[in-house]
């Protein structure tokens with residue numbers, strides 16, 4: 331497990347070790363980290379179930395777009411494990427659907443809070459374990475990220491627009 335996440339049980343802070351080196355994907359991962367912290371705060375502060383549900387819905391909607399985007403880039407980069415990675419996204423999406431149904435049914439705050447935390451953890455684990463594998467691939471083959479979407483071109487585009 332990455333040190334970033336063990337500093338505090340409830341707060342994730344972004345640092346360069348989480349960067350995959352592709353500006354547009356890093357931006358989505360940063361947004362995800364912000365959502366996780368928002369969700370954690372809501373649960374710690376015992377916010378009501380509809381509030382937590384709204385945050386989860388938002389996080390899952392963004393995750394689904396992010397998965398699609400990531401898969402499109404992995405295909406462009408000819409990442410060898412892209413099919414496996416896409417299968418992991420599909421499995422996560424199934425798990426979310428199942429856990430969200432359990433969340434909706436749960437009426438004891440302790441139970442639905444745990445369901446919310448479970449979804450968050452599945453996403454965090456995916457980022458730390460699976461996404462870091464393609465980061466390592468890109469580090470070994472920096473030219474791959476430059477061929478269509480992401481990489482230097484994306485970093486330049488982002489720098490120009492900031």
Ligand SMILES: [Fe+2]
Pocket residue numbers: 359396400457461
């Ligand atoms: Fe990702």
Ligand SMILES: [Fe+2]
Pocket residue numbers: 397400415419456460461
């Ligand atoms: Fe991924």
